[in-house]
Amino acid sequence: MKTLKLVLLTALLTIGLASCGSGDGDSSCANKTDTTNTTQQATTTTATTETECSLQSATPNPVVGVTVRDNYVRFAPDQDTSGSIKTIRFEWDNGYSITSGQPWEGVNIATFDTLYTGQKGIDINVRAGRQGSNPPLVWFNKRSGDVDVISNEYSWSEIDSLNFAFSGYLIINDDRYLVTVGQEGFGGANGWWVGGQGPGWSRHVPLFGHNYLLTPDKKWRILPGVDVMSTGFIIDPN
Numbered sequence: 001m002k003t004l005k006l007v008l009l010t011a012l013l014t015i016g017l018a019s020c021g022s023g024d025g026d027s028s029c030a031n032k033t034d035t036t037n038t039t040q041q042a043t044t045t046t047a048t049t050e051t052e053c054s055l056q057s058a059t060p061n062p063v064v065g066v067t068v069r070d071n072y073v074r075f076a077p078d079q080d081t082s083g084s085i086k087t088i089r090f091e092w093d094n095g096y097s098i099t100s101g102q103p104w105e106g107v108n109i110a111t112f113d114t115l116y117t118g119q120k121g122i123d124i125n126v127r128a129g130r131q132g133s134n135p136p137l138v139w140f141n142k143r144s145g146d147v148d149v150i151s152n153e154y155s156w157s158e159i160d161s162l163n164f165a166f167s168g169y170l171i172i173n174d175d176r177y178l179v180t181v182g183q184e185g186f187g188g189a190n191g192w193w194v195g196g197q198g199p200g201w202s203r204h205v206p207l208f209g210h211n212y213l214l215t216p217d218k219k220w221r222i223l224p225g226v227d228v229m230s231t232g233f234i235i236d237p238n
Contacts, residue, residue: 068103068127071163071183073192074232075170076114076121078223084237086173087111087120093178095167097139102129107166124181132161132185140165143180144195150203150213150224150233151193159184159193167197172220172235194222194233214238 077085092107105127111120140149140162151159165182178197183190195201200216213222215238223234 071126073124077119078234078236088122089171090122092168097136098164099131099133102131104128128164130163132163136162136165140182143197149193149195
């Protein structure tokens with residue numbers, strides 16, 4: 001009987017020590033999981049906890065607000081082009097820069113018919129996170145130059161960071177132009193900027209009307225949207 005009691009006591013002590021060991025091994029994350037929710041909620045909470053822990057192990061200061069979003073920018077022909085622009089296209093060249101720790105899923109392009117017969121524009125959807133930092137701005141400036149940029153919301157001098165930037169070919173009819181596009185958050189809105197890569201691009205600031213970017217062959221003008229809430233650019237012949 002004494003031998004049986006000793007065996008049982010030893011087994012109980014072993015189980016108790018094992019339980020304590022598994023709890024202490026993950027103390028940094030265990031307290032963050034809410035087990036009182038439903039099965040579906042618990043699964044979601046666990047996934048969030050794992051993300052938080054992986055971020056904590058990677059950086060001393062965890063990144064907040066890591067969410068993939070749809071970010072749309074539009075390029076469309078001006079209504080006064082008299083049909084000279086038949087198509088506008090964009091080909092992403094896989095180049096991009098984004099704030100460290102933010103997700104990036106790529107660039108999707110969709111063509112749409114404008115209100116003007118025979119003319120088409122494009123909607124570019126960037127699937128990415130939004131958090132401003134200096135590296136995407138440096139990347140943008142290196143490719144476009146400080147003077148070869150235009151904004152659809154605010155003047156370039158007010159920008160000190162970008163959420164992300166990407167590059168590719170803007171194709172107007174059959175004319176191809178290498179450009180860089182960037183997004184910056186300001187006051188709850190998300191402004192877009194575009195700059196031309198390579199020599200020959202020029203920025204013009206007329207006394208009246210919008211500033212615009214002139215292509216190197218001087219055939220096309222890229223202008224900002226017509227109001228502060230616009231999410232794109234218009235193109236017309238020079």
